[in-house]
Amino acid sequence: MDKEIPSEDLMARIAERDDSAFEILVHRHQTSILNLIYRFVGDRTQAKDLAQEVFLRVWQSARTYQPKAKFTTWVYRITANLCFNELKSARRKKWFSFNWSDEDGEHTIGETLSDGAPSAEDILLEKERSRQISDALQSLPDNQRMALVLKRYDGLSYQEIAQIIGCSVSAVESLLVRAKRSLQEKLKNYEK
């Protein structure tokens, strides 16, 4: 029943501080927002914190929200800005502290594996593959990585990506060409 209500209408109800509408909206978009952030920052804990922050901003901005674009485009734009700012401040903080991210801990697997219980070797292999891909993604410049994640995992059009990142369609095309070329190079030795 919840699926019948468009997100834009839910936003109108959230503007009136309707908690139940907000709960529906969060449950509907939490997985996609969380994974967009996770693929971008490569850190599970940070992704969870940032995803919560995105929904906090949705709640705060509900009264000023104008349904000009699709809700997903609007919320992805909030997410992208938050991610870019977070990485900028994290890079600044790195000057003053040690590297706090334990990469091994970030690529916990098994949550989305199939029901058949995988062997310890399979799990390790899966973990290693996921780590290689994540490392390759993390090595891309921020704009390229965001464009690639939005295209590859969310299937957005160049037009939508341009609106989210705040650039032209041709710039998105160029970002993706460069991102794919870099990944080709970095995943050259990757084997299934």
Place this chain on the structure above:
Amino acid sequence: MKCRNVQKKLSAYQDRELEPKEQEQVKSHLLSCRACREQFAELERVWQTLEELQEIRPDPWFYRHVVRKIKEPREQRLFPSLQWVPRLLPASVIVFILLVVGILTGTYFGNILSQSNIFLLHYKQASETVFTSMRVFDPAPPGTLAEGYFRMVSYKESDSR
């Protein structure tokens, strides 16, 4: 279409972002050109590889965490790194109070002692001790036979009166 042009458009072709006419032109070129076809196959391989990146699921309390974040004070959200300050505050206040009390007590007693000349007395006694001990190096140190002899020699009748 030439290979060079096709290779420029391969990414957009893969994303189905070309105009329908261009999309067809690239498609037919790939059928006839082995080099471009291999390049496209490599692009597809990498695209498929990205599928292996694990997806994560939000925990069941995600919504509750969001609600808690909405309700928590603004300062706490803006400066999460300063959350330890209130915990350290009592300790630093105690240290500060102890320091102030120490300085005031020290100043008070210092003034009293200096006014009651106890320091001066101590100084006098100390200087006498120093002078007495220095007489050890005299030709006739106190309490020795030499000192007794000198006293006897220098005895005058007028002194006894």
